[in-house]
Each structure stands twice: as C-alpha cells, then as structure tokens.
Amino acid sequence: MSSRTVFFTGGAGFIGMHVVPMLLEKGYKVRIFDNMFRGDRDKVAELVATGDVELVDQDVRYGGAVHSAMKGCSHVIHFAAVSINKSQADPHESIDINMVGNHNVFAAAADHGVERLVYASSASVYGDPKKLPMHEDDVLDPLTPYCISKRAGEDLLGFYQRRDNLSWVALRFFNVYGPGQKTTAYYTSVINHFVNRLRNGLPPVIDGKGEQSMDFIHVHDIARGTVAALEAERSNLAVNLGTGIDTSVADLAKILIDAVGVDVEPQFNPREVLVSRRAADITRAREVLGWEPTISVRDGMTDLVKQTMAS
Ligand SMILES: NC(=O)c1ccc[n+]([C@@H]2O[C@H](COP(=O)([O-])OP(=O)(O)OC[C@H]3O[C@@H](n4cnc5c(N)ncnc54)[C@H](O)[C@@H]3O)[C@@H](O)[C@H]2O)c1
Structure with missing residues (x-):
C-alpha cells in the first residue's frame, strides 16, 4: 500500500461508509479493520473492488491483531464501538470493546508512529448539560459505560501523546x-x-x-469533519461536531x-x-x-x- 494509508476501525459502519469514499477521493488508501458485527458487507465489497480498500475482518479486542494489521499505515481513524443502549444492557461487552479496544488501537498507533489518529468520541461525554451551547471545556459527566469509555478514550490519547508524541483529535459527534x-x-x-x-x-x-x-447533524458533514481532523494543523484536543x-x-x-x-x-x-x-x-x-x-x-x-x- 502507498505511504498514505488509513487504518480505519469500524470503517464498515454507518459513518465509516460515508468517510471511506472521501478518503479515496483525497488519494488515501484505506484498510478497514472491522469485525462486521454491524458492518455493511455489500458496500465494503464495492469499495474493495476499487483496489484501494482492504478489509481486515477482525476484532479490536485482540491487541495483537490490531498491532499487526496496522503495519504500514500512516493514519488511523478509530470508530469501532458498541452503542450506548447495548452498553447499559451489557457493561462487560461494552468495556471490553470500547475501553480495551480503544487502548489496543491507541497503543498500536503510538508504537507504529502514525502521523495522526482521529477518534470518534461523543457528545454524551457531557452528560446532561447545565447550559447550552455545550463547549469542549465544560465539565464532563459521562453517565453510562459507553460514555465513560468515550471520555476515558480521550484521556488515554493524552497519555500516548505525552509518552510517545501521538498526534490525535477526538471528535465529539452530536446526533448523527x-x-x-x-x-x-x-x-x-x-x-x-x-x-x-x-x-x-x-x-x-x-x-x-x-x-x-x-x-441533529448530517452524516455527510460528520464525514467531512473526520477527514478535516485527519489533516488539521492543530491536534491533541477534543472538538465538537454538531450544527449548533x-x-x-x-x-x-x-x-x-x-x-x-x-x-x-x-x-x-x-x-x-x-x-x-x-x-x-x-x-x-x-x-x-x-x-x-x-x-x-x-x-x-x-x-x-x-x-x-x-x-
Ligand atoms: N451515530 C451517532 O449518532 C454517533 C454519535 C456519537 C458518537 N458516535 C461514534 O461514532 C463511531 C461510529 O458510529 P456509527 O454510527 O458509524 O456506528 P456503527 O455501529 O454503524 O459502526 C461501528 C462499526 O464498528 C464495528 N465494530 C463493532 N465492534 C467491533 C469490534 N469489537 N471490533 C471491530 N469492529 C467492531 C461494527 O461492525 C461497525 O461496522 C462510533 O464510535 C460511535 O460510538 C456515533
């Protein structure tokens, strides 16, 4: 693969399927890493047929699999997660995928020295807001295992930035x-x-x-924001993506x-x-x-x- 390859966890999901075509337009190659639990196989097959997309059908819970599949990639987008409602019903699975999965991806990215990692955080890290509009520096009050893992993900990125100079942007998506x-x-x-x-x-x-x-923010705008975060000059901060x-x-x-x-x-x-x-x-x-x-x-x-x- 070329020198600009994006390792994209959860890339076969709803938002991922809107981001991948934009990455291809910009000349990136894409390696989707997805266990296809919710991924769209038909759409992924169409993208793989372009020759610029690969699918690694694997799970972020396996750190070794993440580390070896990331070899040769210059950028990372980390979207793989289980959703908020599943996290309330099954906190164990949520912590495994969202918390351990986050860590596996971030540790591998730091080890491979990628240029930028973009992480899908969530507006739910704020909990019930005390005021509107919600600003990135407001107090965070994550209420469910999903939200707690999103916030912990942001904190872990700070750790790998300080230890290994990992460059990251955490996007707090509102209601996509x-x-x-x-x-x-x-x-x-x-x-x-x-x-x-x-x-x-x-x-x-x-x-x-x-x-x-x-x-409510349209998925097309979220996809544009994700690509912009991959290339932004400034990094190492959380950024809201909503309409306001x-x-x-x-x-x-x-x-x-x-x-x-x-x-x-x-x-x-x-x-x-x-x-x-x-x-x-x-x-x-x-x-x-x-x-x-x-x-x-x-x-x-x-x-x-x-x-x-x-x-
Ligand atoms: N959709 C929203 O409104 C919204 C809002 C805030 C944050 N987010 C975050 O944005 C990201 C993308 O959301 P989406 O709406 O596209 O979700 P989605 O469920 O459509 O996509 C998630 C993808 O991750 C994959 N996946 C799940 N568990 C995995 C595992 N263990 N290993 C590998 N892959 C796994 C799924 O197969 C799926 O393709 C998620 O991190 C989500 O938490 C979404």
Whole structure:
C-alpha cells in the first residue's frame, strides 16, 4: 500500500461508509479493520473492488491483531464501538470493546508512529448539560459505560501523546443521522418512529410537550469533519461536531410532517418528561478544522424521508 494509508476501525459502519469514499477521493488508501458485527458487507465489497480498500475482518479486542494489521499505515481513524443502549444492557461487552479496544488501537498507533489518529468520541461525554451551547471545556459527566469509555478514550490519547508524541483529535459527534443508518440507532430512532407513523397516515405521538431537543447533524458533514481532523494543523484536543442548533422533538415532528407531505398535527401525550436539551458550540471546529456544517436539519431530514419513501 502507498505511504498514505488509513487504518480505519469500524470503517464498515454507518459513518465509516460515508468517510471511506472521501478518503479515496483525497488519494488515501484505506484498510478497514472491522469485525462486521454491524458492518455493511455489500458496500465494503464495492469499495474493495476499487483496489484501494482492504478489509481486515477482525476484532479490536485482540491487541495483537490490531498491532499487526496496522503495519504500514500512516493514519488511523478509530470508530469501532458498541452503542450506548447495548452498553447499559451489557457493561462487560461494552468495556471490553470500547475501553480495551480503544487502548489496543491507541497503543498500536503510538508504537507504529502514525502521523495522526482521529477518534470518534461523543457528545454524551457531557452528560446532561447545565447550559447550552455545550463547549469542549465544560465539565464532563459521562453517565453510562459507553460514555465513560468515550471520555476515558480521550484521556488515554493524552497519555500516548505525552509518552510517545501521538498526534490525535477526538471528535465529539452530536446526533448523527442520514442515509445508511440502522433503524435501531439510539437517539435518532425517533426519526424512524415518526416517519413510519406518517407513512401510514398517522400523526406522530409526542411525550410531554416535545421540548426535549437534540443537535441533529448530517452524516455527510460528520464525514467531512473526520477527514478535516485527519489533516488539521492543530491536534491533541477534543472538538465538537454538531450544527449548533437544538431541534426539539416537536420541531422535528413538524419538519417530518412537511417532508412526508401529510395533513396531520402531532399528538401530545401529557406526561412528565425529563427534558434534556443539546446543542454544540462549534467555534472550535470552525477554528481548528476550518469546518462548517453544510446541511440544515430541514434539508437533511427532507432528503432522508424522500429516500426512505423511494425504497
Ligand atoms: N451515530 C451517532 O449518532 C454517533 C454519535 C456519537 C458518537 N458516535 C461514534 O461514532 C463511531 C461510529 O458510529 P456509527 O454510527 O458509524 O456506528 P456503527 O455501529 O454503524 O459502526 C461501528 C462499526 O464498528 C464495528 N465494530 C463493532 N465492534 C467491533 C469490534 N469489537 N471490533 C471491530 N469492529 C467492531 C461494527 O461492525 C461497525 O461496522 C462510533 O464510535 C460511535 O460510538 C456515533
């Protein structure tokens, strides 16, 4: 492989499949390291057919496998992880994959002296935010094994930076949505739920007043941010990737009603709901990555609905 090869754990997953084509466009070769637990085999096969992508069907829990497969790679993107809901049901698996897996990848990257490592952290490291927008220097309060492992990953990167000069960027993704996402995705499952009801002519049902909000960011913009982090001049810091806009569940319902084009009003289910809100401060992403979100929630959701209806 050429001198610019990206070792990409979890590269066969939802976000990875949007990043790999951008890497190829930039002239990188890509070695996907994925146990294909959730990876998309057909899409990976298409990419492998280009001759510039390899698949190593292996598990980040095995440090020896990670270390030997990384040989010859100049860059690393580390995305392999199990999700937040699985982490609550099975903390052991989550710690094994997310915590030990992180360490295996970071230790190997430090040992191979790669030029840059980009790590998928998460907005969930903040816990329930005390204020909006959420800034990278705010107090972190990770609440589940998944979130705890994401935060620990950021701290471990600091260790390998100090010990071995590893150059890294940790991206705190907010609520990523877009084509190719599994319908079970934790935060964004509300999109599917609403769209499925609307397609059957039924109104979305909202618990409470629908004030709970998320910062929905399109996967295309997340992929652009990931590539920018691989090449940014500044490194060794965490960077939020979101739109900076909090979209309430009630707003989301309205956007999806318009997108599906049905004449219904959302139904409100009067209930006590714990209202949590999210919005990223993206000043640092602008400064460090020269990055700006390009797809509004309304446009991104409308496209997604069109694609879902066509399939
Ligand atoms: N999607 C979001 O909204 C979101 C938000 C914040 C952070 N993130 C983080 O971004 C990264 C990518 O997320 P995604 O939505 O593409 O997830 P995904 O589940 O679609 O992709 C993860 C990939 O990792 C692979 N994988 C899982 N366990 C593995 C193991 N033990 N060894 C090797 N590979 C393994 C899976 O097969 C899959 O291809 C993850 O680290 C996730 O925690 C995602």
